[in-house]
Amino acid sequence: MSSSLARQVAITFDDGPVLDHSGLLDPVSRNQAILCALAAAEAPACYFVNLSSTSPAGVQALAQAWLRAGHSLGNHTASHCNLDNPDTPLDAFVHSIADCDLALRHLGQPPHYFRYPYLRHGEDPVRRQRVEAALAGMAYQIAPVTLDTSDWRLDQHLQNRLRSTPAPPLEAYRQHYLAHIQQRSHAYAGLSGQLLGRALPQILLLHHNLLNALFLADVLALLRAQGWQFISLEQALADPFYTAKAPPLLAGQSLLLAYCRAAHQPIDARLTDNGDWDIAALNAATTTALPALDQALLTSRQQNLGSVDVLFPVAPGRVLGQGEAG
């Protein structure tokens, strides 16, 4: 495939980092496994964090490992509040942006990108305009999503399974997750062609969770095998598609879907089902994965954690101060 025809994708992660032990991998190992997979694939990423000013230093150290590994951090609000929730006061939402901004500056990176929690941009025009003005005042660029996935649903399913069994069928999760990524990446590439007549540099949304700690390396290998090139978020956002003056309002999903709705074009039901199809397929599948195979998979993940130079922890218990802001 020539470079002019190659499909390009910027990889982004949302949420956390959380310090809960998920089972199988502790939070430091989850973080490092994701960073190792990105490093092995030479894929730049932007991680949209929820950094509360009251979070322990360990949370900030997990985020800082991303900077040290060469990635960028974005603002996802400190508290992950939903702008379209009427119980979220407008001032609280704006303060939550500012709190995350401050925490990011303490980590040494003046943040540039913002992503709305739940991809909710504000259905109420007054709230939307107030937040957009606040973001502009802080020099933020809004980072939409085009290649949306329901990785969070499969992760949720895995987490629930772990509560009943310490040895869930990992190979089954791996296969169904890869099938999900294959379906979504193919469908959104198709939507790009349908709407724009060309291959849009896509922006992929994944989440910082156990599922990706286990299987991100497989996901990246699959995408690369399908001809996708990994580019930075900055490179993707340089495409004129992302600088349209008045894009259609997002409804919690892909910007490509928003354009489809605005144009009254048909939409594949599997793009809006929050992964229901994949969950049903996973539930229907017999758990044929052999425990030995699953253990080998998990062991290989754990053994590979040391393959990238991630300087963690930064300094346990250290309080990041104003003077360290970049």
Ligand SMILES: [Zn+2]
């Ligand atoms: Zn989020």
